[in-house]
Amino acid sequence: MARRRSPARASRRVNVRRGEVELAVDVRGPADAPVVLLVHGYPDTRAVWSELVPRLARTHRVITYDVRGAGASTRPREDAAYDLRELADDAAAVIDACAGGRAVHVVGHDWGAIQSWELVTTARAEGRVASFTSISGPCLDHVGRWIGDAARSPARLAAVLAQAPRSIYIAALRIPGLAERVWPRLGPYWPALRDVAERGRVFADMRGDRPSAGGAAPTLADDGATGARLYRRNIVRRVRAPREDAHARVPVQVVVPLRDRFVSRALAVEAPRPWCAELSVREIDAGHWCVRSAPDAVARAVSEHVARIESRRSGTGTGTGTVGEIRPRRVSFDLSGTPVPWIPGDRFTSHVTDVLHLLLPAGERWFVDVYREALPLVRDARLRADMKGFMGQEATHARVHDLVLDHLRANGVETEPFTRRVEWMFEHVFGAHPPRGVPLTPRLWLELRLGGIAAVEHFTCVLGRWICERSAALDAAGADRAMLALLRWHGAEEIEHRAVAFDTLAHVAGRRAYVWRAIGMLLAVPILTWLWDRGTDYFIDRDPVMADTRVGHGDFVRAVRQRRVPGRALVTAIPRFLSRGYHPRHEASSEVARAYLQPANNNAR
Known part of the structure; x- marks a missing residue:
């Protein structure tokens, strides 16, 4: 037999x-x-x-x-x-x-x-x-x-x-x-x-x-x-x-x-x-x-x-995030008890951080608009799914930061004069068509903007990692829990989708991707620095306690030393991004993002 x-x-x-x-x-x-x-x-x-x-x-x-x-x-x-x-x-x-x-x-x-x-x-x-x-x-x-x-x-x-x-x-x-x-x-x-x-x-x-x-x-x-x-x-x-x-x-x-x-x-x-x-x-x-x-x-x-x-x-273990898992989440934050400023005894750091709310709503809606232009050029199904998840998350971020602006206005801080200027910049300087005198075809203009988004997303990932992993000093200072929860939720999602902008640029621009990446960083650094400086001054000028206070570089250095804002992490991020072998997947751990975004650990309400 x-x-x-x-x-x-x-x-x-x-x-x-x-x-x-x-x-x-x-x-x-x-x-x-x-x-x-x-x-x-x-x-x-x-x-x-x-x-x-x-x-x-x-x-x-x-x-x-x-x-x-x-x-x-x-x-x-x-x-x-x-x-x-x-x-x-x-x-x-x-x-x-x-x-x-x-x-x-x-x-x-x-x-x-x-x-x-x-x-x-x-x-x-x-x-x-x-x-x-x-x-x-x-x-x-x-x-x-x-x-x-x-x-x-x-x-x-x-x-x-x-x-x-x-x-x-x-x-x-x-x-x-x-x-x-x-x-x-x-x-x-x-x-x-x-x-x-x-x-x-x-x-x-x-x-x-x-x-x-x-x-x-x-x-x-x-x-x-x-x-x-x-x-x-x-x-x-x-x-x-x-x-x-x-x-x-x-x-x-x-x-x-x-x-x-x-x-x-x-x-x-x-x-x-x-x-x-x-x-x-x-x-x-x-x-x-x-x-x-x-x-x-x-x-x-x-x-x-x-x-x-x-x-x-199979879902029986934990691992790094995989492409295709990026999705917007339904969150809400109760800011009704959040004071302005929201860090006790540290009005300067509160104002520096609040500049995020001035810039992000218009910036993230601009991201979504640019990605709508790029989406038809992407044939990779997995990357397309990532892009759609990224767009959904960015739209949600814009909505949540709009609610913070509403909260600031309800507490007597008028934000519209500044946010209108930010919106004008994205609509007229970096809009769907290049400004007069910029000799770029529509495709190259799109690639330039994708390079800029990749550079900005690099910084938002660095900020996300900092707020999720290294911001214990803010808790120790008694910072408002609802505002910290909002910032950490946003930071965790920035970590989660950290590779999308980079991969989209590489897919659309091909061999030109590194050039646009470098140009994007060269544009992003001075523009973001200027906007942050102007935004901080804007809040300080409208703060009745600080309006007559002389504020300078030393105040920022003090906040960095107190570990209430990132310093060196932002500076060292620039050459790292410009390295030819760089990829943002190395920038942070998806486990950090996933741990925070788990419903049991998420402070979003």
């Missing part, structure tokens, strides 16, 4: 076709389990996962495939066919065909990780990828930025120089025809050479690792020769001209084999750090081919990372 195989052992083999390329795919594991996609490197095939798959397939749906040019998959002859964009499209096709409509947890090793970075840093990841684990394969765009910025830091320059000898083999693989001549002779010796590279001695194991499983694949000579096109097509092209928008769109785990002879820890961890909103690092005592030599350690790292992400997706 035939024995029935367990779901973990049963394997389904399929071929996935994309254009002229056919990819050989294996699927194993329970159909209702979290889906893991394993992407192999060079010069391997999907067989490199032979030790790992049985361990993962007990509790995961595991997909492996031979990438183009390897194993049983098609081998295009042109170097252009091995462009990272083609490889990422292949991975997307495998996910679409085999994942049953679910987002997968991608695990890439060596070149499998390199090409998977292309997948998870582009719109291809939307709806397809839940997380990414990178093993010994950096993103080439990140490498380019990491090397380019090395001169700014002696420590980074030392790390780049230390990586150089590990990468010397790349020069040989880029020589046309060399791999084609060498691999047929090298193939039979490859398993032994691989183990020499792994541990220094053939099958010698002084640390407890097992020798690499398996011998040479029957297709190894062709795999090695064809796969060299990966190096010729991508290395120099990407490192010299890295993308400016190579931000990971999913949580990333970097597994660092501490005895990797090819990829240093600095390259594996520090190069991607500025580009990942959520980056975790797992070190294991193994070499480069750890997926063969230390499968238990790798399986634990992958399983625990997948479980952590799945718990968030």
